[in-house]
Amino acid sequence: MAAPALEVDGVRKSYGRRPVVDDMTFDIRAGELFGFVGSNGAGKTTTMRIVLGVLAPDAGEVRWLGRPVDLAARRRFGYMPEERGLYPRMKVDEHLRYLGELHGVSPAAARSAAGRWIERLELSGYASEEVQNLSLGNQQRVQLAAALVHGPAVLVLDEPFSGLDPVAVDVMRDVLAERAAEGVPVLFSSHQLSLVERICDRVGIVGGGRLIACGTVAQLSAEAGRRLLVDAPEAGEDWAKGLAGVEVVRREGSRTWLRLAKGADDQRVLHAALATGPVSAFVSEHPPLTELYRDLVAGERTPGEDTGERAGAGVAVSAARTAGDRSGGGER
Template sequence: MTFAVRPGELFGFVGANGAGKTTTMRIVLGVLAADAGEVRLDGRPIDAARRRRIGYMPEERGLYPRMAVGEQLRYLAELHGLSAAEARAAATRWTERLGVAERVGEEVQKLSLGNQQRVQLAAALVHEPDVLVLDEPFSGLDPVAVDVMSEVLRERADAGAPVVFSSHQLELVERLCDRVGIVRDGTMVVEGGVDELRAGSGSVVVHAPDAPAGWADAVPGVTASHLEHGRTVVALAPDSDDQALLRAALATGPVHEFTRRRPSLAELFRETVTGRDAA
């Protein structure tokens, strides 16, 4: 598992259940020890002191259920080195920012799952970390809370922090992230910008009404073709020349449509994880 996340970048860490996402995050945090290799921050191996500057949000609830929200956030902030006054100010700031200020005196276990998730994010942010590592941070959130959390993650990235988060909500990952890594069987198999990954895959839709059946199959770079609603959907090998396909289509008569169909991140994910063509 080898990948890098840059300062100021939102990195989507995605994969099927059991692919190794949570294990990787736990290794980064030192919760698990790696069998080999190392985790580096700014080019240097991470030690315990530097890990204190990471904000971590586990997928499972990592909060004390019978402890009041405000007391808990202040306690966690002080564990990360803030003074009592700084911890109080930080807890107030983040509970207000995340919409749970009115819940500071309540026990965590008495909150809704969505509000528990907001408090969990506040716990990851309360010490103003240099790096954020979040495991399924959007799980259980309503659309308004998703918008709030998205804004917060973007703000942290804009402030220069590398932000890594995993999620099965791929349309959200596609919308938010600067780059994405797709993990399979403990290995990073695809990594890059969303637009870059989408540009390297997909198909071409051609409407050539006079073209005979199978006209595209002999064109160099074509790996498959099929009819769909009267149009020919053509899969091209990476880096192949789509203009050769256009010339072949024009040779059969008029061409009313010639469109690149870019796959969504969900389609790319399906192709990567299962081996099925995203086109």
């Protein structure tokens, strides 16, 4: 197994007496797509901003390649905030060149990279348009280009798929897969759990400011216990009642979905179903990420909406300035 490239170790953050990140610990390997999921206010955005150095933790440490993240390392990070962090009156190509130079890229290299990402993200027809004149979906593409224009070694993306149509989702997904294939660790949050399940190598589930589960979807499914679909046309509603380690999840007509605790005997379930009459289906299922998420976060108390989880425009520029240690101009 590859060594961790990016490590978040015991990070804590509070606003006043209200903790929003509590002992957050996980790692991401080189070339790994890591999905970061949780409800609004769970602490995802605050964690990401701590990784970027936009916020300072109260405790804990972020490490890159085994060393504490410093200014030089942060210059190699790419960040895409959930809220638009772009100057609305700047033209797309001008904006990307500007952000590239903030990260220390030469003007010529920034111009070349801006053109390359404009073409790759299918924005060629909008290069000379002001950002404010673009649709929300195309602004999202520009936001991704802004995170990529300086050739980052790490990508941290907050809800990158938000507001995109299916074609744009495919483009975004392919770009992230390409970056990962080149060894870039990619951390991104999303509420689109089916998409996260489909494209991520591992998933971290956040609740109440803490990481409550982490692993591949297959690992999380195995830890959550087995699921059974039983179709017993002549069974009554309570046919599975009293079976040790068995919980009825739902019923639809003659079909019953069951959750089995670890160690529960599925053969006892089959015998109980057969005792009612014929059994048309007896299928072991792996729960989807959506169901795993609901089970894991049930009862978790979110410590409150993250202060700053919904910052306005300028966050991406602020991150670039932090990384580049340069002061930028006003709105252009």
